[in-house]
Amino acid sequence: MKNIIKYTLVCTLLISAVGCNKWLELKPLDGIVGDEFWNTKEQVDAAVTGIYSSMQASNGDRQMVEYLFIWGEGRTDMVTPGFRADQDEQDIVNMNMLPQNRYVNWRSFYQTINYCNTLIEKAPGVKQKDNTFSDTHLNTAVGQALAIRSLMYFYLVRSFGEVPLKLTATTSDQDIVNIPKSKADTVLNQIVADLKKAETFLPVSYGSNATDKGRVTRYAVNAMLADVYMWRDNYMNAVEECDKIINSRRFGLVSRNNFYDAIFLAGNSNESIFELQFDEQRLNPFFDIHTPNRRRWGASPHLTENVYGIDLLNAVPQEDKRGENSAYRGADFSIWKYVGANDDGTVFRNFDQSYANWIFYRYADILLLKAEAINQMDQPLEASRIVKTIRERANAVDFKVMDSTNKGAMTNFILEERQRELAFEGKRWYDVLRNAKRNNYERLQLLLDIASISIPPDRRQAAFNKLRDKNSHYFPIYFYEIQTNRLLEQNPFYR
Numbered sequence: 001m002k003n004i005i006k007y008t009l010v011c012t013l014l015i016s017a018v019g020c021n022k023w024l025e026l027k028p029l030d031g032i033v034g035d036e037f038w039n040t041k042e043q044v045d046a047a048v049t050g051i052y053s054s055m056q057a058s059n060g061d062r063q064m065v066e067y068l069f070i071w072g073e074g075r076t077d078m079v080t081p082g083f084r085a086d087q088d089e090q091d092i093v094n095m096n097m098l099p100q101n102r103y104v105n106w107r108s109f110y111q112t113i114n115y116c117n118t119l120i121e122k123a124p125g126v127k128q129k130d131n132t133f134s135d136t137h138l139n140t141a142v143g144q145a146l147a148i149r150s151l152m153y154f155y156l157v158r159s160f161g162e163v164p165l166k167l168t169a170t171t172s173d174q175d176i177v178n179i180p181k182s183k184a185d186t187v188l189n190q191i192v193a194d195l196k197k198a199e200t201f202l203p204v205s206y207g208s209n210a211t212d213k214g215r216v217t218r219y220a221v222n223a224m225l226a227d228v229y230m231w232r233d234n235y236m237n238a239v240e241e242c243d244k245i246i247n248s249r250r251f252g253l254v255s256r257n258n259f260y261d262a263i264f265l266a267g268n269s270n271e272s273i274f275e276l277q278f279d280e281q282r283l284n285p286f287f288d289i290h291t292p293n294r295r296r297w298g299a300s301p302h303l304t305e306n307v308y309g310i311d312l313l314n315a316v317p318q319e320d321k322r323g324e325n326s327a328y329r330g331a332d333f334s335i336w337k338y339v340g341a342n343d344d345g346t347v348f349r350n351f352d353q354s355y356a357n358w359i360f361y362r363y364a365d366i367l368l369l370k371a372e373a374i375n376q377m378d379q380p381l382e383a384s385r386i387v388k389t390i391r392e393r394a395n396a397v398d399f400k401v402m403d404s405t406n407k408g409a410m411t412n413f414i415l416e417e418r419q420r421e422l423a424f425e426g427k428r429w430y431d432v433l434r435n436a437k438r439n440n441y442e443r444l445q446l447l448l449d450i451a452s453i454s455i456p457p458d459r460r461q462a463a464f465n466k467l468r469d470k471n472s473h474y475f476p477i478y479f480y481e482i483q484t485n486r487l488l489e490q491n492p493f494y495r
Contacts, residue, residue, distance in 0.1 A: 038122040041133040047119045048141050051148050052215070054112040056282050063285045064108050065276060065358045069297070071159050071475075072426030074103070077453035078303070078419070080333070082295030089296060094455055095463040095472065099479040099494055106160065106478065109152045116149035118169040143201030146194040147216040151224055151360070157187045158231065158430050161474035161491065165190060180487040188232060195225050204248070213268040213275050219245050220274035223361035226369050231434055235373040242370035245273065251363040253393045260326045260343035267357040271364060278355035286338035287354035299328035299335050299424070302453060307420060309399035320396045320420065327423035335424050364390055364421050372414045376438075380410040387417050396420070411435065415446075433473055441470060469493055 037043055055064050073079050074092040081093050088101045097104065123141050127133050156163045165182040167190070169175065202218045222244045229238035245251060254262045254271045262269040267277065278284045289296050304310065308323030324330040325345035327337055334340075334348075338356045341347040349356075367386050375383035384404030390396075400416070403409035418431050436446040444467070451463045466472040471493035482488050 038126050038129075040130045041126065041137055044119070044123045044126055044133070044138070044141050047115070047123070048144055051112060051115045051119065051145060052276075053282075054108075054115050055148075055276055056278065056284075057108070062102075062105075062108070064112070066285050066289065067103065067105075067108065068155070068358065068426045069286075069289070069424070070103050071155065072429050073297075073424060074429075075450075075454070076428040076432065077450040078300055078423060078428050079297050079335075080300050080454070082298050084294055085296045094459050095451065095466050096459075097476055097494075099476040099482065099490065101476070101478075104160075104475040104478050106156060106163070106481070109156055110166070113149050113152050113166065114170050116145040116152075117167060118171060119145040120149075121169045139201035140203065143198040143221075144216045146198040147202070147221050147224065150191045150194045150198070153187055153191050154224065154228060154231075157184050157191075158433070159475050160477065161471070163187060164485075164488070178485045178487045181489060188228060191228055192225065195221050195228070199225070204250070210268050210277070213272045214277040216274060219248060219250065220361060223273050223366055226366060227361075230369055230373060231430075233376070233438060235376045238373040239370055239377075242366050242373070245363070245366050246370070251366075253363060253367075253389070256321045256393050256395050259321045259394070260340070263359070263362070264326075264337045264356060265340070265343070269362075271362045272357075272359060273361040273363065273366070275357040275359050277357050280352065280355060283352070283354045284338070284356060284358065285354075286335075286356065287349065287351045290335045290339045291348055292332055292334055295334070297335060299333040300453065301333055303328060303333075303423075304330060307416075307423075309397035311397050311399075318395060318397050320394050322394045322396075322420055322423065337424050359425055364393075365418075365427070368414060368418050368421060372411075372418075375407055375410045375414060378407060380404055380407045383410050383414065387414060390417060390421060394421070437470070437473075444468065447473070466493075 038047075057063065070089070070092065074089065075095065079093075081090055085093075088103055091097050091101060092103060120142055123138055123145075127135075127138060153163070153165070162181040162184055164179045165187050166179060198216070199218055199221045202216060202221060204218050205212050206215055206217070222241045226238045226241035226245075229235070229241060251273060252270050254269050263271055267275060288294050290298070304324060308320040311318040325336060325340070325343055328334060329336045329340065329345040331345060336345065339349050339354070341349045341353065367390060371383040371386040374386075381404045384402055387402065387410075400413070402413050415431060415435050419428060422428070422431075432446050432450055436443050447467045448464055451467060452460060455463045471491055474491055474493075476491050476494035477488055482490055
């Protein structure tokens with residue numbers, strides 16, 4: 001059974017500790033950040049737990065993983081809106097977002113960032129008050145906060161382009177100040193610096209499998225760094241970070257026969273590097289998003305034929321283990337990864353069983369990032385060997401030719417392989433945008449291609465025209481933030 005984060009009263013207060021209605025609503029409750037709280041190592045540990053808990057908490061009626069899913073998948077060719085999708089969700093699909101769209105609200109991300117900032121500032125002072133609080137213990141706490149803050153900013157900068165970079169805690173009304181957006185490179189530089197520092201602070205293991213998957217280890221930091229370096233087209237450093245994970249021999253690909261059950265049903269598999277863990281006490285929102293009678297999001301019908309492929313040659317058809325009844329259910333195109341209770345598409349989870357973990361990083365993701373990086377370094381043959389390992393595990397259908405002699409062809413194939421392997425895991429939009437923007441948007445057509453699949457014919461031309469403006473690739477700033485922070489400037493595409 002999952003050893004999910006246990007919630008103390010203090011952590012519960014940390015999650016609900018938003019008491020002001022000013023910019024970003026960053027003020028925690030009095031007493032949680034006051035000097036009377038930061039006195040013992042146990043209180044520091046509770047604050048660390050509160051950081052993870054904040055990523056599971058609701059922002060109003062939305063949990064962070066709902067944003068992670070919609071931000072990473074909503075504008076792609078992998079999903080289609082269900083009958084209960086609201087207008088804001090429809091507008092995301094149709095590339096018709098406005099600053100009033102509720103799904104561009106970044107508040108929950110900045111709340112988690114503020115919990116991280118608070119711990120980074122306050123925890124070192126506990127050493128003077130608790131002589132049992134060791135340097136190693138302190139560094140482990142601060143390292144986790146640095147890494148989670150970096151992860152939050154990485155989602156923000158990929159989704160909004162330019163965002164406010166706040167590295168100090170907001171613990172009272174006096175700490176609330178308006179700050180402008182920072183350039184994307186400034187935010188990314190800070191992310192890299194923080195992750196490099198966190199890497200030196202964090203252990204390779206906490207001593208138990210579930211904790212190693214649900215808390216940030218050194219290898220989770222390596223995964224984040226690899227992802228950031230790929231976003232910045234820094235391929236050599238990306239390969240170096242991937243190799244730290246690969247060479248550790250602590251992770252491996254789950255067998256094809258256990259693919260769905262181990263990775264998505266049980267969670268915390270040998271393949272997992274970092275997951276946001278849920279259980280019976282803290283459910284995820286996916287029952288209300290993906291089950292047929294409540295569906296807001298479903299899988300795109302083109303996946304069976306065009307993404308995973310159909311075997312027309314063998315008497316007993318070959319089936320990609322990642323496709324039907326794993327990523328999605330072929331009978332009704334439910335997104336099965338989060339609502340399925342078995343690997344044959346016959347039983348849904350009940351509402352009180354909606355605790356599939358959200359996977360930030362797993363081993364297959366890292367292998368494919370390395371393949372992408374070395375291919376960009378003009379090693380398509382070596383890249384193809386990594387991709388073949390992934391495909392063999394999946395029993396993938398060879399309905400498309402993988403040309404291992406051509407860098408451009410391998411670039412396309414690796415992107416498609418990531419689509420198959422990481423379906424609905426919040427990666428697709430960022431993967432396509434990363435490839436599209438490379439070499440000064442040399443492959444803008446990638447964005448037009450996914451729009452031609454996901455958007456209704458009568459809306460496509462308008463979407464194409466928008467996508468030709470690179471500012472449209474990033475969300476508008478939510479109207480409330482613009483109203484309450486006069487130093488913020490709206491993304492120019494939405495002015």
